[in-house]
Amino acid sequence: MDYLKIKGKSALNGTIKISGAKNASLPLIAMTILAKNSVVIKNLPSVADIKTLLKLLSNLGAECQFLDDGVIVDTSSMHETKATYDIVKTMRASILVLGPILARFGHCEVSLPGGCAIGQRPIDLHLKALEQMGANIQIKAGYIEATAPNGLNGCEIIFDKITVTGTANIVMAAALAKGETTIINAAREPEVVQLCEVLHASGVAIEGIGTAVLKIIGTDRSLLEIPEFSIIPDRIEAGTYLCAGAISRSQLTITNTEPNHLGAVIAKLEEMGFELDIEEKSITIHPTETIKPVKIVTQEYPAFPTDMQAQFMALATQAEGVSIIEERLFENRFMHVSELQRMGADISLNGHTATINGKNTLSGTDVMATDLRASSALVLAALIAEGETNVHRIYHLDRGYDSLEKKLQNVGVTVERLKEGL
Numbered sequence: 503m504d505y506l507k508i509k510g511k512s513a514l515n516g517t518i519k520i521s522g523a524k525n526a527s528l529p530l531i532a533m534t535i536l537a538k539n540s541v542v543i544k545n546l547p548s549v550a551d552i553k554t555l556l557k558l559l560s561n562l563g564a565e566c567q568f569l570d571d572g573v574i575v576d577t578s579s580m581h582e583t584k585a586t587y588d589i590v591k592t593m594r595a596s597i598l599v600l601g602p603i604l605a606r607f608g609h610c611e612v613s614l615p616g617g618c619a620i621g622q623r624p625i626d627l628h629l630k631a632l633e634q635m636g637a638n639i640q641i642k643a644g645y646i647e648a649t650a651p652n653g654l655n656g657c658e659i660i661f662d663k664i665t666v667t668g669t670a671n672i673v674m675a676a677a678l679a680k681g682e683t684t685i686i687n688a689a690r691e692p693e694v695v696q697l698c699e700v701l702h703a704s705g706v707a708i709e710g711i712g713t714a715v716l717k718i719i720g721t722d723r724s725l726l727e728i729p730e731f732s733i734i735p736d737r738i739e740a741g742t743y744l745c746a747g748a749i750s751r752s753q754l755t756i757t758n759t760e761p762n763h764l765g766a767v768i769a770k771l772e773e774m775g776f777e778l779d780i781e782e783k784s785i786t787i788h789p790t791e792t793i794k795p796v797k798i799v800t801q802e803y804p805a806f807p808t809d810m811q812a813q814f815m816a817l818a819t820q821a822e823g824v825s826i827i828e829e830r831l832f833e834n835r836f837m838h839v840s841e842l843q844r845m846g847a848d849i850s851l852n853g854h855t856a857t858i859n860g861k862n863t864l865s866g867t868d869v870m871a872t873d874l875r876a877s878s879a880l881v882l883a884a885l886i887a888e889g890e891t892n893v894h895r896i897y898h899l900d901r902g903y904d905s906l907e908k909k910l911q912n913v914g915v916t917v918e919r920l921k922e923g924l
């Protein structure tokens with residue numbers, strides 16, 4: 503296993519290019535199951551989760567040809583419809599193949615994803631919606647066995663909770679269903695919007711894109727001709743690097759980004775005293791003398807994203823005063839707190855609310871990553887800690903950040919990727 507050795511008190515200077523969005527890439531790769539043609543996907547990030555999903559598709563008989571900045575996926579020869587535990591256990595987003603496979607083949611077996619570090623992560627809403635569309639769903643020996651021998655039928659679906667991958671799964675299932683599907687309380691994340699836009703460009707009639715009510719008229723199992731597309735920039739990677747500039751009091755520019763996807767994050771950085779220059783595809787953050795404390799409540803898009811909660815907690819340790827962060831989406835998304843406390847952060851927890859009593863002097867030490875975004879928070883803390891910090895188990899980081907240490911080295915951070923035990 504690898505770990506990152508980061509020298510503290512780093513000042514960052516320069517420009518970081520943002521990669522394609524992991525959470526847009528995953529549903530869009532699953533969507534290729536609906537295609538009759540080879541699908542060309544550009545600006546794909548080089549992260550472990552993408553490789554995992556492409557491996558899953560290959561195991562099911564798809565052909566993947568990698569390009570310099572993307573991949574060509576041909577699912578015309580797909581013959582398998584069982585997503586096995588060995589792959590699904592490593593990435594719960596594999597559940598995204600359920601809707602497309604069921605819609606196209608009329609049957610599908612997907613291993614139950616199980617929980618993960620940040621919470622139990624149920625998929626009951628995905629399954630309930632597919633049953634409403636006419637699927638028969640059985641849970642047997644840890645697998646979801648779904649059948650719809652005569653295809654899926656469009657219907658009205660009301661999601662009890664807003665679910666990002668749940669919305670994506672049902673949008674893809676509805677694209678090949680018979681008749682119209684209305685999804686009420688749909689997720690509005692930019693990643694869901696891009697999925698809808700690409701399906702629309704593939705001839706699927708979709709209304710309400712970007713709103714909480716989506717209307718999809720299915721093709722009744724006619725496969726789609728999907729045009730080439732480029733993955734939208736990763737708004738969470740962008741937010742993470744803005745926090746890197748903020749916490750290290752550096753002037754830093756991020757390019758190839760979409761400021762419109764970062765409204766809530768930009769607003770909170772400005773509230774904390776940072777000045778940001780916003781251009782069409784780039785953002786420059788400027789250092790501030792005094793970082794102000796902040797109150798954050800994580801909610802669905804376009805409100806403040808849960809995927810930026812850990813990063814802002816690291817930043818809040820440098821604010822002059824008391825910050826409050828409430829995590830409303832996941833039941834266990836404070837795994838980074840104990841590691842930040844070991845570095846000297848003064849954070850107390852009460853249920854889903856964290857109180858950060860800044861400003862803290864952080865000391866470098868050995869810390870352990872527990873999940874994707876928690877690990878990026880530890881990297882941020884390491885940038886300003888006294889001495890060196892070793893961030894262990896960075897396979898979590900590799901799931902969602904493309905070339906993180908290289909991007910940080912390019913802006914002046916002393917960081918090395920080393921092998922445990924050597």
Ligand code: EPZ
Binds near residue numbers: 524629665666
């Ligand atoms: C997506 O996960 C993202 N992953 C997560 O990003 C992100 O944190 C999350 O949305 C919220 O924004 C991908 O897009 C691959 P949800 P997802 O279904 O779809 C409950 C990262 O760091 N729920 O929107 O799995 C659920 O328990 C990852 O990149 C049900 O109860 O999240 C949670 O409380 C981490 N039943 C809430 O809804 C269901 O059937 C939101 O979950 C589905 C969800």
